[in-house]
Amino acid sequence: GDNKWTMTMMARDADTGMLKWGYQKTPHDEWDYAGVNVMMLSEQKDKSGKLRKLVTHPDRNGIVYTLDRTDGSLVSADKIDDTVNVWTHVDLKTGIPVRNPEYGTRMDHKATDVCPSAMGYHDQAHDSYDPDRQLF
Numbered sequence: 320g321d322n323k324w325t326m327t328m329m330a331r332d333a334d335t336g337m338l339k340w341g342y343q344k345t346p347h348d349e350w351d352y353a354g355v356n357v358m359m360l361s362e363q364k365d366k367s368g369k370l371r372k373l374v375t376h377p378d379r380n381g382i383v384y385t386l387d388r389t390d391g392s393l394v395s396a397d398k399i400d401d402t403v404n405v406w407t408h409v410d411l412k413t414g415i416p417v418r419n420p421e422y423g424t425r426m427d428h429k430a431t432d433v434c435p436s437a438m439g440y441h442d443q444a445h446d447s448y449d450p451d452r453q454l455f
Contacts, residue, residue: 321346326354328376328384330391340391345380346415349424350405352379352439359448359455360388375455377446379439382409382416399441402434 326345331338344354358376365371374388381403385394396409396416405423406416422433434440448455 322348326352326380328358328374328386328391330388342384342386342391342393342414344376344378344382344384344416348380350380350433350435350439352435354378354380354439356441356443357445359446361448361450361453363453365394375448377441379435379441380405380416381435381440382406403440404432404434 321343323343323346324341325343326348327341327343329338329341345352354376356377356379358374361373361375362370363373371394372388373385373394375383375385377383377399381399382396383399384396386392387394393409393411393414396411396414398406398408404419404421407419409416420428422430424430446455
């Protein structure tokens, strides 16, 4: 199955400890990316001009995710660059990355030139956000 709580960004209520939301980046993580990278907090205006509290996470699976950190809704999910080929895109309605079967793991198929590799695209190096220039 999806192994729901692996590869998942989660938010808890600091007062009660109760789960507020969870977003799974790589359902059934067959490559073992284990997306443990930094999560950067920012406040930015969306396309309609509304100021939103966001969390942005460049993941080992080759996707940069931005979510509304108040409710966990997906704002954007884009490939880090064009070399990422295990996904064709992320479905923004479901939040699920669409796999490219050519680069998947299964017993009857030898995948080559998989990107990201098993090491992942973006490892554990830290990123930062400059609120004055609004750049990551």
